[in-house]
Amino acid sequence: MSIWKYANPKQFMHSTAWLVPLFSYAAAGFIAVGLIWGFFFTPDDFRQGSTVKIIYLHVPSALMAINAWFMMLVASLIWLIRRHHVSALAARAAAPIGVVMTLIALFTGAVWGEPMWGTWWAWDPRLTSFLILFLFYLGYIALWQAIETQDVAADLTSILCLVGSVFAVLSRYAVNFWNQGLHQGTSVPVATGGRTVDDVFFVPLVISMIGFGLLFVALVLLRTRTEIRHRRLHALLARERAAQ
């Protein structure tokens, strides 16, 4: 069975109806366990004190901020190459979630940075590329809102998404490209291994990361379904107007 069958809005709606509650409950469970465990049942770090508890929000949200853009990139490429409307609508649906994740990452980073670095903000490569990614998210949403013809909006926002991907990559790898700035490299390198976080912090962190990932999937599915319905609503209203 081909994955392209989900490009059919009817098939997508049928297939995802049961997935939304499933992912929602799973996300709520994982986030609750991860955050409660991290906040109440982990010790202070010997150097960072209780601010280490911010990691359970900062790392998962930053991860999802970047991954949301990559999901939008894949969906945009599918739209540009294969012209499947569901993929364009899925990319549109993901953008506000990405904004929220980026905002959480920026805010928690600032309140964590102030006591640790002595400043809320620095024009550090990773912080700056993250801020630009946030602005790209806002621009992406604004472009969808500004253009009435949906296919044209999908084309232009897809191009914007391709350009913004540079900053999504920079957000993740900036500390490797430029060996300067305040922000440290990743403490949980998935590909290379050799993490620097102790198990006592790592386990609730992973649970929280899984929770944020599940939340993202649940919200993207819910919002994509809404966009599909919205599109059908517009089509029906236009047909009604034409018939009068």
Next chain:
Amino acid sequence: MPDLGKYAEAVLSAYAVSLILIAAIVALSVWRSRAIKRQLAEVEARVATTPARSSEKTQDA
């Protein structure tokens, strides 16, 4: 409640703002989903009960 010491303000504000933002995007998504679903159901019901233009013309003729 764990003793957060001198960093209590930073930690609590990080949690408060993050949870508010997450709750806001969830609430907004659910609210919009329900609103669009309701509107679509109304329009679909209206369209189903309204005769098509072509059949109206046929009847007029």
